[in-house]
Amino acid sequence: MHLVWLRNDIRLDDNPALYQAAKSCNKAVTQQKMCAVYIATPKQWQIHDEAPAKLGLRSQALNDVRKNLGALGIPLYILETPKYAGIPALLQKFCDEHEVTDCWWNEEIPIDEKERDKAVAAHLQHHAVTTHECKSNRIVNHTLLNQQESPYKVFTPWYKSWVKHLALNIDLPHAKPDAVGKALKVDSSPIVLPGSDDFRSDLWPAAEKDALQRLETFVFEREQSYMQHRDIPSLNGTSTISPYLASGMISSRRCLAMIMQACGEQGRDWQGDDWLRELAWREFYYYLMQCFPKLCRNRAFKPETENLQWEKSAKALAAWQQGNTGFPIVDAGMRQLNQTGWMHNRLRMVTASFLTKLLLIDWREGERYFMQHLIDGDFASNNGGWQWSASTGCDASPWFRIFNPYSQSQKFDPEGKFIKKFVPELKDLNAKDIHNPPSKVRQHLKYPEPVVDYKFARERVLARFKELK
Ligand SMILES: Cc1cc2nc3c(=O)[nH]c(=O)nc-3n(C[C@H](O)[C@H](O)[C@H](O)COP(=O)(O)OP(=O)(O)OC[C@H]3O[C@@H](n4cnc5c(N)ncnc54)[C@H](O)[C@@H]3O)c2cc1C
Structure with missing residues (x-):
């Protein structure tokens, strides 16, 4: 047997x-x-x-x-x-x-x-x-090294080497296995894993064929508008296949094979495919975890940031978790997570930057809360995303990249369409007020005052990071 x-x-x-x-x-x-x-x-x-x-x-x-x-x-x-x-x-x-x-x-x-x-x-x-x-669920299982024979620490050079390696070593996906015997009469009592709860099955139907169908529809019909729509949370602009990848209901090699087929049919070069680059982030974070196992043990990628002095505020943390910070775009993102188990990538960056930079709360708190609520929780991607946002991770950009929640909101949700969906108390506000409602309006709508002053918080985090030098 x-x-x-x-x-x-x-x-x-x-x-x-x-x-x-x-x-x-x-x-x-x-x-x-x-x-x-x-x-x-x-x-x-x-x-x-x-x-x-x-x-x-x-x-x-x-x-x-x-x-x-x-x-x-x-x-x-x-x-x-x-x-x-x-x-x-x-x-x-x-x-x-x-x-x-x-x-x-x-x-x-x-x-x-x-x-x-x-x-x-x-x-x-x-x-x-x-x-x-x-070999596992990754597209490239080989551990790529840089010219000094050390692991890469930055995405772009790793990515160039990854695509180059891939072009020479394409590992095609396996087909479904052949039958090994007669079809069996299968027990129809539902499997319910301990600790499981309802999920939005209207958003993520749970059959493998549904997952593959979503992938196919995205790659062949929707991917061409990905770059244009991917940062707008009110649009269905991304693939939304992350829950399927996180539980292994589809393989990343199958994603690659479909990209190559679609590019072939559409006369595009798959090596320059934008969506492949996003999939590669998932691979990169697993690569980092493999090369730097300390990442599995709650350690910061950049050791010097272990000395950063974080704030401890149960009240501010709870406001963030519940989507009651008084920053509409942050609250909309957190409420999307709490209500659907998923959050748009742009908002993951905005909410994570808000927690770690403006509230100055340790990224591990955010990492844990996301993992406890995400239907697509993935250890490597979540850890990578949090450390990237907190500037403790592999990000090539300097630590003074601090997302301004107001301008992020104006840029990526200009009319507040997304905010209105998840923060319905603000649904009647105009495009000017929605990103930062005036105090009187907040009081009237019972929407909280900002949990922190943006300018003060920005100066505070800059000073804290400077102390590390
Ligand atoms: C703080 C933070 C936490 C995150 N936590 C997770 C997590 O637990 N699980 C998870 O799958 N992704 C996580 N991400 C990455 C990203 O937000 C999601 O993969 C993406 O929003 C999923 O939506 P999609 O399937 O429509 O993505 P698409 O844009 O369609 O991308 C396709 C696939 O590529 C991969 N991908 C895309 N962007 C990234 C990225 N930045 N990092 C890693 N993989 C990426 C995902 O597997 C995704 O499903 C996190 C990002 C941040 C900033």
């Missing part, structure tokens, strides 16, 4: 471990059987701040995958143990009971997952189960 252990790769399409395991089963002289497991680890998820909405999406994705695997003759079992530490013994027991000879999985980069897999491999091998780790 061959076993596939599904983790952050809940899909049939381009799933290297699943594909290789099925191929091995079908190649054997007497066809071998195959099964799959998914292991819920509720305590570990709590420690990792996994959001209930993300676990809700994942539960439904597992229902879909169970059905699709069943059609190929592969049963899916759901196991549970509180933490990663319990997995080696749990898997070994499962392997004994099911006479498993081979266990397959896809690589994961963060340190806890790496240590978990090392322990599982050692334990299973000791009990005569052969383990196979396949």
Whole structure:
């Protein structure tokens, strides 16, 4: 019996471990059987701040995958143990009971997952189960180094080298695996993972085919207007596939393959594709996590910023979390997160800059809150995004880049369309007042005064960063 252990790769399409395991089963002289497991680890998820909405999406994705695997003759079992530490013994027991000879999985980069897999491999091998780790959910798995043979620390030079490497080493996605047996009658009782909650299934339908369909529609029909619309939160200008990538319902290699196909059909050069560059940010943050494992341990990328003196204000933090800062664009972003489990990228930058620069609250507080609420929470991208915003990370720009929430609002939501959707108490304001309503209007509408004075806050953070020098 061959076993596939599904983790952050809940899909049939381009799933290297699943594909290789099925191929091995079908190649054997007497066809071998195959099964799959998914292991819920509720305590570990709590420690990792996994959001209930993300676990809700994942539960439904597992229902879909169970059905699709069943059609190929592969049963899916759901196991549970509180933490990663319990997995080696749990898997070994499962392997004994099911006479498993081979266990397959896809690589994961963060340190806890790496240590978990090392322990599982050692334990299973000791009990005569052969383990196979396949290459992961990234487009390029090779660790690129600069001319000094060191890891890159800045995105643009890394990206140039990444595209160059990619052009010479294209790793095409795997197809769906072949059936290994007759279709099975699949249990129809719903899988509900511990800690999961309702999520906006109207915004993110949870079947793999829906995820692939969204990707295809975006790449072939909407991508051409991406650069024009991507920064306007009131428009549906981005792909919104991040929840699917974060739970591994689609692979980034499949995204690349579609980009290449669309570019081929439209006579464009895929190497210059703008959306590919965005996907590459996700890869870059995983690359950094791999090269600098301290990032998995809550450490700042730039060591000198560990000495920055942060403010501690439970009141200001709560105002930010609840979307009651009195800065309409910040509040709209935070309320979008609280209501939908997702936030537009421009607003992630605005709200993160607001927390870390203007409220001067430690980026780790924001990172945790985002992770606890995002349906697309992704350790590497979230950590990278927060450290970039706080100027503790890999950003090439200097620390005095401070987003002005008023001008960001005027530039990217000029008529306040987005603000009005998520801060409805301001819905009748004109385009002049909406970005910073006059005090009298605030009082009348019961909308809070700004939680901090912008000019004062800007000077304060500049002084704090200067102290580090
Ligand atoms: C403070 C902060 C926190 C963030 N936290 C997360 C997170 O937890 N999970 C997450 O997937 N993204 C995160 N991002 C990155 C980005 O905001 C989202 O990936 C993007 O908004 C998702 O929407 P989309 O799928 O429509 O993106 P598109 O613009 O269509 O981009 C396509 C894909 O490329 C990747 N991508 C795009 N921009 C980035 C970026 N700046 N960094 C990393 N990957 C990127 C994502 O996988 C995204 O789905 C964060 C950014 C910031 C500033």
